[in-house]
Amino acid sequence: MSSELFLRPITELATALDEKKLSSVELTQTVIARTKAVDGRVKAFNSFDESDALTQAAASDARRAAGQARGPLEGIPIGLKDVIAVTGQPLTASSKMLANFVSPYDATVTQKLKHAGAVLWGRLNCDEFAMGSSTENSAFGPTGNPWDTTRVPGGSSGGSAAALAAGEAIATLGSDTGGSIRQPAALCGVVGLKPTYGLVSRYGLIAFASSLDQIGPFARTVEDAAIVLGAIAGHDERDSTSFKTDIPNYRAELATRKGPWKLGIPKEYFGEGLDPEIATAVEQAITFYQKQGCEIKEVSLPHTRYCLDTYYVIATAEASSNLARYDGIRYGHRSKNAADAVDLYSQSRAEGFGPEVKRRIILGTYVLSSGYYDAYYLRAQKVRTLIRQDFLNAFRDVDALLTPTSPMPAFKIGEKADPLALYLCDIYTIGVNLAGLPGISVPCGLTKSGLPIGAQLIGQPFQEANLLALAHAYEQAHEWRNQHPKL
Amino acid sequence: MSTAPQLDIDLIAKLARLALTPGEKAKFAQQLGDVLHHIEQLSKVDVSGVEPTAHASPVFNVWADDIAQPGLSAEAALMNAPAQRDHMVVVPKVVE
Numbered sequence: 001m002s003s004e005l006f007l008r009p010i011t012e013l014a015t016a017l018d019e020k021k022l023s024s025v026e027l028t029q030t031v032i033a034r035t036k037a038v039d040g041r042v043k044a045f046n047s048f049d050e051s052d053a054l055t056q057a058a059a060s061d062a063r064r065a066a067g068q069a070r071g072p073l074e075g076i077p078i079g080l081k082d083v084i085a086v087t088g089q090p091l092t093a094s095s096k097m098l099a100n101f102v103s104p105y106d107a108t109v110t111q112k113l114k115h116a117g118a119v120l121w122g123r124l125n126c127d128e129f130a131m132g133s134s135t136e137n138s139a140f141g142p143t144g145n146p147w148d149t150t151r152v153p154g155g156s157s158g159g160s161a162a163a164l165a166a167g168e169a170i171a172t173l174g175s176d177t178g179g180s181i182r183q184p185a186a187l188c189g190v191v192g193l194k195p196t197y198g199l200v201s202r203y204g205l206i207a208f209a210s211s212l213d214q215i216g217p218f219a220r221t222v223e224d225a226a227i228v229l230g231a232i233a234g235h236d237e238r239d240s241t242s243f244k245t246d247i248p249n250y251r252a253e254l255a256t257r258k259g260p261w262k263l264g265i266p267k268e269y270f271g272e273g274l275d276p277e278i279a280t281a282v283e284q285a286i287t288f289y290q291k292q293g294c295e296i297k298e299v300s301l302p303h304t305r306y307c308l309d310t311y312y313v314i315a316t317a318e319a320s321s322n323l324a325r326y327d328g329i330r331y332g333h334r335s336k337n338a339a340d341a342v343d344l345y346s347q348s349r350a351e352g353f354g355p356e357v358k359r360r361i362i363l364g365t366y367v368l369s370s371g372y373y374d375a376y377y378l379r380a381q382k383v384r385t386l387i388r389q390d391f392l393n394a395f396r397d398v399d400a401l402l403t404p405t406s407p408m409p410a411f412k413i414g415e416k417a418d419p420l421a422l423y424l425c426d427i428y429t430i431g432v433n434l435a436g437l438p439g440i441s442v443p444c445g446l447t448k449s450g451l452p453i454g455a456q457l458i459g460q461p462f463q464e465a466n467l468l469a470l471a472h473a474y475e476q477a478h479e480w481r482n483q484h485p486k487l
Numbered sequence: 488m489s490t491a492p493q494l495d496i497d498l499i500a501k502l503a504r505l506a507l508t509p510g511e512k513a514k515f516a517q518q519l520g521d522v523l524h525h526i527e528q529l530s531k532v533d534v535s536g537v538e539p540t541a542h543a544s545p546v547f548n549v550w551a552d553d554i555a556q557p558g559l560s561a562e563a564a565l566m567n568a569p570a571q572r573d574h575m576v577v578v579p580k581v582v583e
């Protein structure tokens with residue numbers, strides 16, 4: 001095998017592990033060494049627990065030796081965004097509020113990865129409480145993009161994308177509320193999948209906007225993403241919005257679903273504000289599918305222009321409610337400067353939360369407040385219905401939609417100081433969350449200055465198998481997956 | 488022209504139980520004014536007869552039998568408490 005084991009996909013490493021050419025301890029040691037070598041520059045990790053990871057790896061090797069290997073994730077180091085609970089490990093949401101919090105229980109996805117034999121590795125940086133598009137809102141400092149560490153990795157799951165691109169994990173999990181998996185995947189040149197709302201349990205995920213949040217994988221290849229999705233998907237009684245549906249073998253389905261597909265190109269996603277190099281790269285992807293025999297059809301999602309506003313009303317409203325629990329009483333930061341019990345709430349929250357979280361709590365509280373609820377929150381929920389209807393109408397004619405993931409490549413850390421300018425990073429990803437659809441970002445090129453570009457495929461609800469097969473067809477015909485940043 | 492009402496930052500900060508400094512108040516009021524101005528676009532959409540969407544999952548009501556399930560021990564539930572004594576969270580005095 002290549003000396004750069006840490007850049008190989010799960011599929012290759014699983015074969016090497018099966019054939020006893022490699023042990024999980026060796027692989028985990030390689031990933032740990034790589035992390036120590038590069039994370040001083042990338043800063044993808046909030047923390048990691050080397051001895052815990054090696055203990056898990058040794059247990060995996062023992063299972064394999066006893067003939068009890070649990071499948072393709074057995075012994076594979078997988079990093080988790082620091083909003084996903086792992087028993088006995090820190091869970092900070094990259095916030096001072098939870099700087100010293102240690103999780104007393106596992107998220108459902110954590111349990112499922114453990115059952116699949118994965119080695120859980122590290123706590124990955126993100127925007128505070130997953131609020132942001134650049135990972136600059138972390139209380140612990142920004143993460144660098146491995147392709148150019150003076151630039152952002154995207155966000156909010158920037159640590160998950162950067163760690164994978166830099167070879168500091170073999171796969172990672174993130175969460176996506178308005179693009180927080182797909183946009184950083186695009187900016188870091190890896191695959192990122194946001195599943196259909198309800199496919200993956202949110203139990204043990206720190207809540208940002210509960211009607212939009214969904215956990216999903218980052219992976220080097222579409223096939224790897226299919227493997228991780230298969231491990232984490234499924235109904236869970238502990239998340240009442242999780243959906244009872246049969247989980248197909250996504251990996252096996254890659255080979256059987258061949259199309260030809262009908263692909264829709266939403267005209268609203270190729271307008272003003274789209275970087276010309278990204279437009280060209282995505283147009284080349286459209287041409288590829290056309291040459292494969294796919295029917296390409298221009299479609300319209302007429303309410304696209306309202307997605308951003310709808311999102312910022314609904315997401316902040318839900319956030320202001322979800323973050324009310326951080327009051328300094330039962331857990332989290334408690335102020336030492338409070339005059340009385342009520343002041344304890346206000347002071348603890350003032351000291352514990354960073355500026356973007358405060359801004360969103362204020363906006364969310366406002367849109368829910370007496371006299372404004374109907375004008376903002378209720379109206380946004382109705383516009384949300386129209387946005388969802390746009391997508392469902394388009395899906396009467398086409399199997400999936402193809403768009404850019406992000407309107408711009410990775411920008412410089414500190415470049416976008418205005419909140420509104422940052423919110424525009426998500427214009428192509430937000431509609432998918434509002435409509436509850438699955439979306440995947442696949443690498444589709446590099447800019448002249450060497451920064452990754454991603455194309456987004458959007459699928460019908462619970463049709464991840466089709467979406468993955470479509471993405472796989474593109475990926476296998478191109479070499480982008482074999483390009484890595486030079487660190 | 489925008490008809491966005493002025494955001495009363497003092498009232499909203501109080502409702503949100505968030506102590507803001509005068510500097511934060513001025514900055515947030517200006518920044519959120521810009522955001523609210525943008526959000527005013529939503530008033531242009533005809534939503535008559537449209538039902539609101541609370542979430543996009545086709546799940547509407549979930550029932551569970553009322554059976555006790557294993558949960559966290561008192562120690563685990565309190566392991567992150569800022570102050571505790573005898574399996575209780577210690578809080579500032581609220582009654583004189």
